[in-house]
Amino acid sequence: MSHAPRHSTPGKAGELSYLAWPGPADTTPILYLHPVNTAAAVWSAVAAALGGTRPGVAVDYRAHGRSEAGGPYLPADYAADALAVLDAAGFDRAHLVCGSIGGAVATEFAVAAPDRVAGVVAFGATLRVGWDDATLDDTERDLRALGVREWFVRHGAGILGPASRPEAAAELVELASGGRDGDRDVDTVVDVLRTTFGLADARPAGAALAARSTRPPARVFVGTHDPTCPPAMAHALAEVLGGDVHTMDGIGHLPMLEAPAATAEAIRRFHDEVEGSRG
Template sequence: MTQHARRSARGRSGELSYLDRPGPGTPVLFLHPVNTAAEVWTDVAAALGGARRALAVDYRAHGRSEPGGPYLPADYAADALSVLDAAGVGRAHLVCGSIGGAVAMELAAAAPDRVASIAAFGAALRVSWGPDLLDEAEAGLRELGVRAWFARHGGEILGPKSRADAAGRLVELASGGRDGDRGLDTVVRVLRSTFGEADSRPAAAVVAAAPPPGRVFVGSHDPTCPPARARELAAGLHTEVRVLDGIGHLPMLEDPAGTAAAAREFHAAVEEGR
């Protein structure tokens, strides 16, 4: 994030790190995909400019935050609320990716007055990997190590119109932690919890009774949170799904300018009552 400050907040599982860039108006809180970090939104925030304050949280066990669990969307939502409290922000637009969609819905269910809107990119209420796929991923992580595993598989979730450096940046974000590379056992626990156990459909049912303004975007080549998962999320927000042609699972890395433009247009519509 351009001209950001790196700050810290106290969360339920330990110290949380977050990025904070000043600006007027209702702030944006960025919620990152699992196995990335706050900095996945750097270029999106830069493209948005200084029109509003921008916050981006490193969930527990991601980026520079401490690794203590548990690792379900409700736990990451608690981290996000801790950051809002530490930053003195009463209400924010949520911009989320991947399991960040579930995090946003958990936050909206727990504290609806804190959520001005939800814009979701490649996001879902659940990923729902089965036991065989989780076992295969764990075996690969233990064989290759964290960095080499993401280097081998990270590019598989990107679309054909992704910018050239997206895969390399994903490896750095997925691998780097508070004190060097993230611990193998922690990454395995995060993967099994967030990709296997996480299911925020109950939170979405609560939110659906009185949803904030929302919009859901999905890449045409997203293998992780495909259109069916996007529609499930959109149903909880009573909104539509817009398809991003040629984009995979991480629009914020693959096409940050397009992601920023979509978020900017949505926020303007919300604030103008359109």
């Protein structure tokens, strides 16, 4: 997996790491928001497929990738991390491109900093995952028994669809397991899991966004084989964003990793539509 130059900036919970891709200065940049338990580099192949048509930055949320750990781990906290990276990159405004709980992060971001959002494109995304206590307890038990890396080796491929790139499962293991100083700490991963998959709920932010007279243009994509954020969640997110829903055949929960070329083309097409309608 190719990587862009890496940078760092202070965040509210510690140092934040991020990737940055160059592009024409007269185009609106992209701010990539990754699914929880991946990292900024999950967007690397998508950014490569976009071919430098516009600048881009991808944040490693706190306790992900090479960013420092430190809670809390709610979507509003990840949105604060993303805003810090946007500031560090020197961008006033950006298109948000998000996946999974990144949909909740994008919603919180749009409520907190509406003037800085040019548009939202979401993939396999939701306002709330909402795992119940039994599921969280079982997952924690398995994580502690197996360790972080082995847990993702055994379970990661289960969220990918039949049309996924063959190498996506191994790439997911590396993204989910690798941290700032070696593999991620199991206590931190459990804390992230219980907070982000259990407690996190961006529906109030969604209601606040939906009540506004103007919202940024939006589009939501969902894989036909997504077991984590199925179509009902995609439609709920699209409703608060004021956007439409498109399906991706044979794709599971991580289109950006499973089908990066198709994901990049979907992003490019949407941005062309948005900017064409303004031009």
